[in-house]
Amino acid sequence: MRSGLRLLLATTLLCIEAFHFHARRPTPLATSNEDVTAIRATWSNGQAIKEYQDFLETGKSELEKEDDGPSVIVSSADNSPLVDAIVALGKGEDIVRSPRDPLPDTMGGRDKYPIYIALPPYELRDFLQNLEGDWKNRTEDFVFISGGRSCGVVEPILREFGMCRDSMTQLLVGFSLPRPLTGSVNARKPEDLSVRLGEDANGEAKWAGESQACGKWNGAVAHRLKENAIRCKQCFYREWRRAMWEQAMYDCVWNVVGSVREEKTDHLDVALYYELESSDMMWELANGLRGGLAVTLIYGFEDRLFSFAEQRGKDMPCEIDERMFDHSINIFPGQCKMLWEYCNYAKSELGLLKDCRIPKVEVSSIPSLVKKGNLRADGVI
Structure with a gap:
């Protein structure tokens, strides 16, 4: 009985001492909302960790420019709006080569220079294999190029050849492409498609649809x-x-959702x-x-x-190119059930994607809104 009372008393004293210890701890300094936001932004952004790792490895705190x-x-042999865009953005000193042509030893007095791979993705694998x-x-x-109707996603192909790495230069297209003029410097220059969305909690501008570059030649591309x-x-x-995957999702969803309509639909209509x-x-x-x-x-x-679609999507038609499927x-x-429902509907009901192998789903399971549009399509919100 006495031993039990002693144990209870010791436990009580220990709790009291712990309470006083915490009470003596200094109160943390109050932080403003801006401070909290900055801390959260740093810890939720893996880019900061990557930049620090690169700094420890190279001693450089910024990307080389x-x-x-x-x-x-x-x-490629086909006329390409992408080729004309890159040529038009230059100063008339670039040269256009086919994959069979030899590379020059120097360009502009430099023995190393960017080589823009402006091939359509369905020709890229054969190019890299040979x-x-x-x-x-x-x-x-x-310099590999992704994004948009002409470039698509080349990551699966690059992964086959071990080219998905930090040093490899890649460009995400965020500009318009002129009509093909077979590499003419007189082609209409591409225009910026990026959209400003206001400012974030730190007062920095937020953008959508901007071009982005990474890798060895990112500075030259950005310049x-x-x-x-x-x-x-x-x-x-x-x-x-x-x-890049965000842009890929936009290109896929907007074109697929818009292409299953009986009437012509542009990206603004989809939005x-x-x-x-x-x-x-x-x-x-x-997911x-x-x-x-x-x-x-x-x-x-x-x-x-x-x-982005609301500001840039007008007169940007929703189209599905079988070669780019x-x-x-x-x-x-993943299963992508909804995506395959729409693609099967486009194939069976609209004659699109005729030669494409699409995972089978029951077309009858597609909601009626696919065929008739949702309430907003009828003007009722």
Whole structure:
């Protein structure tokens, strides 16, 4: 009995002492909302960790910035608006080469220079498989291009050849493409498509649809675009990859949702009248990216994409290119049931994607809003 009382008394004294200890601890200094926001932003951004790791490894706290100069642009036999865009952004000193042509020893007095791979993605694998000689020795100078109707997603192809890494230069297209003029410097110059969305909690401008560059030649690429009044964010590969998949999701969802309509539909129409469908499909694909590729899109992607479509989507037609199916639609991991429902409907009811292999789903299970539009399509919100 006495031993029990002693134990109870000792426990009580210990609790009292602990209370006084915590009471004597200094009260933390109050922080403003701005301080809290900054701390959260730092810890929620893996880019900060990556930048610190690179600083420890190289001693450099910023990305290297190199001036633009004469470059090689690799073109296919088909006329390409992408080739004309890159040529038009230069100063008339670039040369256009086919994959079979030899590379020059120097360009503008430099023995190293950017080599823009402006091939359509359905020709890229064959190009990389057949690299020889100087081409094979110059892979570190390649600039791969993603985003939009002409470029799509090339990550799966690059991964096959071990080219998805920090040092590899990649450009995410955020500018308009002129009509093909076979590499003419007289082509109409591309225009910036980025959209400003206001400011974030730190007072910094928020943007949607901007070009982004990463890798060895990111400085030269950004310089070329900025010289033509086109925004280009320079970043490391991890951040670039998240932006690339965000753009890929936009290209897929807006074109698929808009292409199953009986009437012609542009990207603005999708944002205004088919918001629910687009949002549902985006979240389905975003969940697949997180689970299948460990890619978590940057917070606020839905607002950015709808804002971009509302400001830039007018007269931007919703189209599905069968040649780009495996590079703009059939690229997302996971089941993607809603996406395949729409694609099967487009194939069976509208005659689109005739030669494409689409995972089978019951077309009858598609909600009626796919065929008739949702309430907003009828003008009722």
